[in-house]
Amino acid sequence: MKDKGRLTSSLEDYLEAIWLLSRESKVVRVRDVARYLGVTPASVVSAVKVLARRRLVEHEPYGYISLTDKGVEQATQIYKRHTILARFFRDILGLDPNSAERTACILEHHISEKALTRLTKFLEFVEECPDATPYWLKGLHHYMKTGKRSVICPLRGKQR
Amino acid sequence: MKDKGRLTSSLEDYLEAIWLLSRESKVVRVRDVARYLGVTPASVVSAVKVLARRRLVEHEPYGYISLTDKGVEQATQIYKRHTILARFFRDILGLDPNSAERTACILEHHISEKALTRLTKFLEFVEECPDATPYWLKGLHHYMKTGKRSVICPLRGKQR
DNA sequence: TGACAATTTTAGACTTAACTTAATATATTA
DNA sequence: TAATATATTAAGTTAAGTCTAAAATTGTCA
Known part of the structure; x- marks a missing residue:
């Protein structure tokens, strides 16, 4: 029922950042993304929540951030x-x-x-x-x- | 003192619409712009206010909308x-x-x-x-x- | 000329997006 | 296990862009 639509520019930036970081670091943490994009960790958490709701990333609380197949794609x-x-x-x-x-x-x-x-x-x-x-x-x-x-x-x- | 910066996409659309309409109609009213962009007149008024503050359009209350030189440019x-x-x-x-x-x-x-x-x-x-x-x-x-x-x-x- | 219609304006509210700070919670590690 | 690093939440801010509904103004024509 939910209309997915396109990601916003900002969310695309988060997704791209996670992907880029995961190419060099094996694991990606909230902190890394925050540093990379120049935002606070809190902002990353919100963004990751949205991306997770869309099944683009997976993220157990206090854990690493990983991309789903769909996210990688x-x-x-x-x-x-x-x-x-x-x-x-x-x-x-x-x-x-x-x-x-x-x-x-x-x-x-x-x-x-x-x-x-x-x-x-x-x-x-x-x-x-x-x-x-x-x-x-x-x-x-x-x-x-x-x-x-x-x-x-x-x-x-x-x-x- | 004020930082002008760039217009938002939306404001650019308003400005462009006003310009386009003024090429065919001699005078441009709030109504025309609203129709053209598919928004309510109220929205046009707000946008025009911003554009006027930036000296891109001129607009006496209840009057026509016209572009300044800067606005045309x-x-x-x-x-x-x-x-x-x-x-x-x-x-x-x-x-x-x-x-x-x-x-x-x-x-x-x-x-x-x-x-x-x-x-x-x-x-x-x-x-x-x-x-x-x-x-x-x-x-x-x-x-x-x-x-x-x-x-x-x-x-x-x-x-x- | 005066009333109705059209237009414009205002005021107020809503939504969404993106971000922050400050407080709290969890992990890590020395 | 206490100190430190990291993550999360809650609450709030700012900004843009829009809307509705009511009030103000203007234009028109009988």
């Missing part, structure tokens, strides 16, 4: 959104790594699955191009820097 | 974010128009100026290409649809 998805976005803004649009990261951190909570799929395919198209960096991408980056097109474009003429 | 910016994003997702990533619109409506509130600038340049690079649709873009779209690369890419070989 969702955290992975969030992180994937993050990395795809970061790669796009960094590698394609040439944003400096910091800005690309910051952009990804925000947009990862808002981009739709559909849009992400396309973005993913785009990156795939570029990064798995059989022969290194596609010529047009070099042209784009040149254009971003100088405002001028490389000669390749005009030369291709009239293929309407 | 900011609304234009929001709308630009919207259109750039919509164009990107529709024309480059090949999202259907509806999805592209919906995506733009959400992301327009979150994308940074820096990221938008790059996106803009990217579209410029593509859409103002001297000779129609760049070949690589056709290749991308072909790849999106079929998962297969057109022959052009392998042929370009080894330019590392």
Whole structure:
């Protein structure tokens, strides 16, 4: 009966943090998450309660926090959104790594699955191009820097 | 002394709505905005009060709502974010128009100026290409649809 | 011109989200 | 086992965004 809906940005951040921490630490405690996100332990406890109600994490009182399968799946998805976005803004649009990261951190909570799929395919198209960096991408980056097109474009003429 | 900060998504929506309506109607009333956004007039009044405090709109009680220069500027910016994003997702990533619109409506509130600038340049690079649709873009779209690369890419070989 | 209709405004309340502090409870470990 | 670290709860704050219902204003037209 309950409508689940999407997690809020904040809850996604908690879930992502738990997932990230569990990749390095074997066990994750309230304290770790609190430190990582810069909030009080009390805030973590509330958030974990919500995540637990949604069966994304498991947590016995005073115990460790662990992700359920569903939690891992969702955290992975969030992180994937993050990395795809970061790669796009960094590698394609040439944003400096910091800005690309910051952009990804925000947009990862808002981009739709559909849009992400396309973005993913785009990156795939570029990064798995059989022969290194596609010529047009070099042209784009040149254009971003100088405002001028490389000669390749005009030369291709009239293929309407 | 007051920290202005950014508008919330909701307030941006109000500002954008006022701007859009004023492009077609000469004058904009509380009622119009309420209808357009699907909220009650009371909600519009509260929002307009905030926007007025920020000198983005002017509004004498019981009168019309008009944008200040600053308001126009900011609304234009929001709308630009919207259109750039919509164009990107529709024309480059090949999202259907509806999805592209919906995506733009959400992301327009979150994308940074820096990221938008790059996106803009990217579209410029593509859409103002001297000779129609760049070949690589056709290749991308072909790849999106079929998962297969057109022959052009392998042929370009080894330019590392 | 005066009353009715439409519109706007206010006041008050509700909901949700996210967070905090302070007090209490449980674990860990020296 | 007492001191320390950690976790939980309870209660409260702030903020945004909305609503309803009542009151105020304005516009219109018979």
